[in-house]
Amino acid sequence: MLIFSIREVFGKKVDKKWFWFLGIYLIILAGLRNQVGPDYGSYLGIYIYSDTKSYYSIFMKMLHLEGTETLDVEWLYTLINKILLNIFNAPYYVLTLIIAIFAIIFKVEYTEDNTFYPFTFTLFMFIPNFFIGESGQIRQNLGTFMVYFAIRYIKERKLWHYLFFIFLGSGIHSVCYLFLPMYWLARVPLNKTIMLILIIGSVFLSPFEVYRFFGNFLSGMAEESSLVDGFNGYMDETVQRINGGFGIPEAMMAILTFFLFVFDNKMKELYPYYEYHRNYAVIGICFYFIFRNNPIFSSRLVGAFVGFSYIIIPNAMYVVSGRVRNMIYAFIITLVVFNFVVFSTFNNIRAGRFTIDLYQNHLLP
Template sequence: MSLLHPYFIIAIIYMLVFSYQEVFHGKVEKKWLWVLGVYLMIVAGLRDNVGPDFGSYRAMYTYSDTKDYLSIFLKALTLDGPQPMEIEWLYVFINKILLNIFNAPFYILTFVIAILAIYCKVEYTEENTFYPFTFMLFIFIPGFFIGESGQIRQNLGSFIAYFGIRFIKERKLWAYLLCIYLAGGIHNVCYIFLPMYWLVRIPLNKAVMLIMILGSVILSPFEVYRSFGSLMNSIAADNTLTIGFNGYVEESVERINGAIGIPEVMMAILTFFLFTFDTKMKERFPYYEYHRAYVVIGICFYFIFRTNPIFSSRLAGAFIGFAYIIIPNAMYVVKPATKTAIYSFIIALTIFNFVVFSSFKNIIGGRFTFDLYKNHILP
């Protein structure tokens, strides 16, 4: 077992203090959430050779400078340009601007991406839960290391898509389409969020949800996703970075062999909260039905793509990050004793994730430990 660097421990303690405050003593001012956000931008954005995907993204940074602006522009219009574009146009454009105009070192790119991602994350979290610090704490391990400090493209794209839920609520179609267009320009997996503008309006009940989830579990061994062929491969083609992801969770072998691991347990926990608190959430939590749709699709996607570590991490993971918000939100609709029990469970699961993550080899491979983590401005 390895010890996380104190910078991460400070963030966890900070979130824990304000989490307890917001759950048991009332809402905390948003400025304290932004203090956390700025701190995380520095820790993730200005890291120095930290994260198992760091080298891959640094190579992409150099690669982006080989592409001309005309090819980037045409790719943004879904047209073929003089040069092939193997990476999404908006991500390449950001890279190229930083290189050509500012001659910026690579850590400026990671800092810019972290600023954009964490801004969207803070706004989404503040708008969709009464317990933002609790939610941020709950998903911090391994989310922060896989996302802001790991697969920065999919992480940024996903949170742009999550940010767009405000436009689903307001029924602003063009604004939502713009969010998905920009998110897809960072990572094409985000295009799977496009139908959500309409899907969240489809009524679901417990019977329908049960049929969908059980059906997905039954279909899991048959690899039905193969019938989609090249479409699925194009969405999740960035498998070199998926190797980095699997290093965080070490579930690839277990998943392929059909065993039950941490992801399956988390799907079971999500399903429990989904069915146990569904009625109360519909009565008391605004737009709960929208969140529920993301949860059901995320769980179904996980089991349908379970035997493929690329699809199950990329396609299902995009929805699962959204899905976890229903767990802290459940505290808003229950009696004080149940609220305390749920909060205790969240803290226990956070501690469990901390211990398990600290035992995985990628905490060392990712250079997140006390002796390996480096930052360009922090001592």
């Protein structure tokens, strides 16, 4: 990733086939892992649980109607699990492989569609996203990348195509419902004054926990009791930060805000569809501060939007030249190294069994 990243930034665009080779390798790493990831056992439990549900109940859940049984997991994910186990009696790694294949395909297509620096963006987001996403919260990861992919239909003004992907994505994870308004919100004009008012307003709203007014609606999108412990194996949320301290998430919001305001004019002028990513970024930053006192909301719900918006940081290199591009790239690589060190220091790599002595794969030695 680093070698091709240097080439695409300082040389010429790398052929897409090399990006697909990387995608295939990541599919093998995530899809054929064995007992790897803090959520591995929880999803294995869901796999077995899904076979106890009837196809009729799954169909009723798809229609948002009550069936003879209660489904605690979204209909499409339950259906995939049930077919694999009930019809093919497939081992669990077949499920993780299929989910990884679709997630990486959507990820590759989205990245290629929205940046000239796919290797740089993938490198920038690799830690901790690959471990929390493709190798951790596989449902939310797949659902959100299906919606990320569907941003092409916002650009093409194909509403029904976009709604179809929202429908499928929400069948994997209900957090995808949050993206439904983005077909219209992505094109809302914003300027620096409006962005500043929205972000500062969200900071002031943070202590009041206004998200509680939505009751169980948001809770259903962000929390499954069987997965919270696994998720917390990766995310080190301290009481001091939640109660008003300053940590890595706040620093990343500050960095993203900096890029929004400093490069906004040039990006609007030179980068196609930048405004869509900017709007996602503003919503993500505002959501982060509004949900800040809830560690699950401020990471899972916000992460879905921020995953879009971080693409602004490498894309900024496209609208500058010379010394400024070098500075941005050096900053990105510094963040990559920093994230690697922090993620390892928090013992999260060992918690997920991703160390060289603990990692196991059904294919790789």
